[in-house]
Amino acid sequence: MATGPIVTLTINPALDKSSNVDRIVPENKLRCDKPTFEAGGGGINVAKAIHRLGGNPIAIFTIGGPTGQRLHKLVKNEGVETMVIETKQWTRENFHILETSTGFQYRFGMPGTEMMPTEVRAIIETLEELDPKPSYIIASGSLPPGVPIDFYSKVAQIAHKQGARFIVDGSGESLRSASESGLFLLKPNITELSQLVGVDKLEMDEVDDAARALIIRGQCEIVVVSMGAMGAILVTEDQVEHIPAPPVQPVSTVGAGDSMVAGIIWTLSQGKSLREAVRMGVACGSAATMNAGSELFKMQDVSKLMDWLNRYSKRYSATM
Ligand SMILES: Nc1ncnc2c1ncn2[C@@H]1O[C@H](COP(=O)(O)OP(=O)(O)OP(=O)(O)O)[C@@H](O)[C@H]1O
Ligand SMILES: [Mg+2]
Structure with missing residues (x-):
């Protein structure tokens, strides 16, 4: 570590x-x-x-x-x-x-x-x-x-x-x-991933190949593609995993991407596995959407969403 x-x-x-x-009305003086x-x-x-x-x-x-x-x-x-x-x-x-x-x-x-x-x-x-x-x-x-x-x-x-x-x-x-x-980790959303691989638009089923292309070219070791309400895809040289976003009522998605990066890197820095780190990233990103404005996440929401993700992963990894 x-x-x-x-x-x-x-x-x-x-x-x-x-x-x-x-109300925003043109020409009027707006009292804020x-x-x-x-x-x-x-x-x-x-x-x-x-x-x-x-x-x-x-x-x-x-x-x-x-x-x-x-x-x-x-x-x-x-x-x-x-x-x-x-x-x-x-x-x-x-x-x-x-x-x-x-x-x-x-x-x-x-x-x-x-x-x-x-x-x-x-x-x-x-x-x-x-x-x-x-x-x-x-x-x-x-x-x-x-x-x-x-x-x-x-x-x-x-x-x-x-x-x-x-x-x-x-x-x-x-x-x-x-x-x-050559970076350690990239966390593009789909638009940023398209820019990185030089195409106008990526379909969902092209995401893992595009992410893997970055790794093969030596541009980074790990790609976590964030997909808003659809969660994220973790891609490494020999691993692809979809981590769903837990069900939440989004209030403001501002700061979701930053919260996700923080969750991933903090968890890795604690010596935990990459899979756990990305789950934590998704939990932090989704928890951030539950708060208004640019307010980041609340720790109690992160814990609840992490529990949901761990239960989901246990239930479905056995069948994958
Ligand atoms: N509508 C949503 N519902 C649930 N979770 C969400 C939603 N939007 C974002 N998230 C969570 O936040 C993570 C990062 O969000 P997103 O993919 O929108 O990143 P981004 O485009 O980099 O965002 P930003 O605008 O903050 O840069 C997602 O992987 C997901 O876990
Ligand atoms: Mg972003």
Whole structure:
């Protein structure tokens, strides 16, 4: 069992500002409730989720200006250890509004702010100088402008040197480029998997072959394809397993993917089997859908869903 810390990397974080309004009407002045603020960004969510599961991850992220300071404080308030890289540009603010008369959520995402080459170098140096060396590095989220598209593949090289397992949860060209460097685990949804294998669309019965192609090409060791309400497919060189999502009443699916990555990696870091880790990932992802907004999972929901998955697996693995 690896002993170093689990490190998450968020290079394009956001300060998420949420409020409610009765009705969205064009031209009118819309009177919103007092806003609430939350830390946003893939890797930050993964760190929060691992912390909730009982781990002590280190969240590495960029911060700029007063919005960045607020973001930093919010992450620290969660009890998560942080390492930050300061940027000249202010951290972006995303804006979420709930229309209370309809229950519709509107989520406005602002573009990431431009990073300077010195700032990108500072992130690389921070990773290179980690002491003790990490056991896992999880990079999640998009790249802001100014960051080279092969940034995650540079991080992959650092992870290799440090003996850390590297996981990327992203999309598009930056994900494809990262996978060229050989990753430990990928958790694409079907759209991201299609991008990785270079096709427009994948049918359900093509998913395991597509995932296996990534492994054969040496792009990663393990692929967990997440499929929303249909659960996930675990693919390794010699194993394919479908893990169904337990029956839940989804309220908001925001943060499901990040919760899933957290569940998988936390469980693996505890020396448990890959199958158990992916079940835990599904339990965390599905539990996250039971809460409103970007609220992650509750531990009691994770335990209940994990029990359901263990019972399901016992009943059906005997017949497979
Ligand atoms: N509607 C749902 N019902 C039950 N479980 C769900 C639902 N949506 C997501 N999940 C759970 O969360 C996991 C990850 O969700 P999903 O496949 O939507 O990931 P994603 O596309 O990466 O999401 P994100 O938008 O958070 O990046 C699923 O494998 C499943 O366990
Ligand atoms: Mg995702």
